[in-house]
Amino acid sequence: MEGPEAGGDSSPLDTSVPHIARVYDYWLGGKDNYAADRKAAEQVIATFPDVTVSVRAQRAFLGRAVHYLAAEAGIRQFLDIGTGLPSANNTHEVAQQVAPQTRIVYVDNDPVVLLHARALLTSTPEGGTIYVEADLRDTGKILDEAARILDFSQPVAIMLLGVLHCIPDEDDPADIVARLLAAVPPGSYLVIAHPASDVAVDQMATSMRNYNKQARDPVTARSHAQVSGFFAGLDLVEPGVVQLHRWRAGVGDLAADRELANYGAVGRKP
Numbered sequence: 717m718e719g720p721e722a723g724g725d726s727s728p729l730d731t732s733v734p735h736i737a738r739v740y741d742y743w744l745g746g747k748d749n750y751a752a753d754r755k756a757a758e759q760v761i762a763t764f765p766d767v768t769v770s771v772r773a774q775r776a777f778l779g780r781a782v783h784y785l786a787a788e789a790g791i792r793q794f795l796d797i798g799t800g801l802p803s804a805n806n807t808h809e810v811a812q813q814v815a816p817q818t819r820i821v822y823v824d825n826d827p828v829v830l831l832h833a834r835a836l837l838t839s840t841p842e843g844g845t846i847y848v849e850a851d852l853r854d855t856g857k858i859l860d861e862a863a864r865i866l867d868f869s870q871p872v873a874i875m876l877l878g879v880l881h882c883i884p885d886e887d888d889p890a891d892i893v894a895r896l897l898a899a900v901p902p903g904s905y906l907v908i909a910h911p912a913s914d915v916a917v918d919q920m921a922t923s924m925r926n927y928n929k930q931a932r933d934p935v936t937a938r939s940h941a942q943v944s945g946f947f948a949g950l951d952l953v954e955p956g957v958v959q960l961h962r963w964r965a966g967v968g969d970l971a972a973d974r975e976l977a978n979y980g981a982v983g984r985k986p
């Protein structure tokens with residue numbers, strides 16, 4: 717177990733503008749947020765009330781995907797980028813419950829996540845977790861730092877949940893995904909959760925436009941086809957790219973006939 721990295725590439729801490737990590741924390745009912753985050757979060761709720769259902773469903777999807785990878789696919793290494801503030805069922809908690817020797821690298825660029833990173837570093841003695849402060853665009857740094865505890869000759873699950881929508885089209889998110897996938901061997905996996913632009917179309921467009929007026933880093937919802945495009949060259953695990961509450965739902969998950977503007981999928985590198 718190691719402490720958070722000193723220094724790094726986080727954005728400076730400016731609590732006067734909303735930041736997605738803290739807005740998301742507010743929607744989840746957390747306390748690690750500031751007035752500007754709460755205001756922006758409430759404005760989104762006003763135009764898109766399902767957002768609080770959607771973020772909870774995303775955490776549940778994270779838990780099901782990690783459990784699938786650890787228990788059924790035999791994955792023992794995770795690279796979780798855009799980790800978020802510690803919440804219930806963090807990646808290492810779910811994975812190490814199945815296989816205590818699992819190693820997890822957490823990556824985020826929010827200084828507030830860094831402040832709380834100790835809660836992510838409660839690894840089992842047999843396994844390991846580290847926290848790396850980096851921007852998703854800086855794949856070179858992420859892969860270099862991750863190699864401190866991950867063996868890139870063995871399969872790795874790359875987790876990009878609720879973070880690719882923070883990368884605008886002009887920064888080529890598909891190329892970022894491709895660079896990460898190029899660094900991992902066959903048998904590795906990609907997990908994505910991504911807000912949908914083609915479900916609850918008007919509500920999503922309005923709420924995202926309002927959010928982007930206030931936030932420093934704009935967010936972009938994407939269509940089913942665009943999210944599917946991130947999995948180019950991979951074999952999708954059944955049921956493919958779906959509204960994420962429908963991905964291998966179990967007892968206690970949302971009913972399948974509910975519409976949620978949030979896609980989720982898992983793909984395997986052949």
Ligand SMILES: C[S@@+](CC[C@H](N)C(=O)[O-])C[C@H]1O[C@@H](n2cnc3c(N)ncnc32)[C@H](O)[C@@H]1O
Nearest residue numbers: 737740798799800824825826851852877878882
């Ligand atoms: C909506 S939260 C998702 C948290 C978690 N992955 C989940 O699904 O529950 C998005 C996280 O991505 C981080 N993030 C946003 N843009 C990023 C970037 N360019 N590089 C690294 N992290 C980023 C934010 O700081 C935030 O913690």
